[in-house]
Amino acid sequence: MVQDSKRTRPNILVTGTPGTGKTTTSAALADSTQLRHISIGDLVREKNLHDGWDDELECHIINEDLVCDELEDVMEQGGNIVDYHGCDFFPERWFDRVVVLQTDNSVLYDRLSKRGYTGAKLTNNIECEIFQVLLEEAKESYPENIVVALKSNTIEDITRNVTTLTDWVRSWQPTPQ
Template identity: 35%
Template sequence: MIILITGTPGVGKTTVSSILVEKIDACIVNINELVDEKHLYTGIDEERGYKIVDLDALFNEMAKIIKNIDDHDKHVIVEGHLSHLFENSDIVIVLRANPDVLRDRMKIKGWKEAKIRENIEAEAIDICSYEAFEIHGDKVHEIDTSDIRPDQVADLIIDVISGDKSFPVGNVDFLEYLK
């Protein structure tokens, strides 16, 4: 099973994915590490401090990695804020966080105010969920990480994988934040 874990930077993707890998004995593909390791970017946006990712090259590399996993009974977790753009998936999990919580998390990481503002706005307007739903439809689930521990988030994802719970797109809403 291919599980994409996406969301705005700072929502807990890496932490939750690390926990999940242990709980369900999965392999992980970290998009940020893959982009850096294979130099899958065409340049740097100096103003925002972002790598300009070559999505075609990234997705080709991801497809090779997933294909080469020896144990096909294992789950593959693809983690990163661009993972939802990858078309090959069984389940897509969009992690969300209240913009105020997200701001605090990003400040702790030392992010610049412009980058924080841009990501908070992206979270408030639900950009990752929207894009994911456009590509993957009903495979997409949203989980709010604002007030629960990462291990609890991982348990909720396991419930989604097993079919015990569903968190459809639209169940998390931060549009009020923009008012």
């Protein structure tokens, strides 16, 4: 068991390809559970936890060590929802639940196009979803029994996912030492 004994509230990682609804789901879940929503993308921008800008992918080159150092104390306390389109560089012991959001390709294509994604950025992300890259990464990085894949095609999916996860948070108990 890799759970940290000091936590009185769980830590949840919400991951998935960009556009699958991580931000929307995490914000709604934070609202209903009073857990703290930490968007890694926002954190990286606000605190400059990056090594510059990737021109081809049009995003910051995240400095994973700086991000982990920045979050260590808050993760140790527990009660966090971390939202990021990657999951293999966080310490395994941080999370009690790893949620992988999944969206059908045609739906995701429309969402990302609407967001202004084109060219390599658009096709890379669609391929990422087709090949279930984040689900594989999550399964390789965390115990299989804490990883859940949830569909995120519609608003109803979001509502159902938030309800399911809220129930899980309410019934979560720290492992007795």
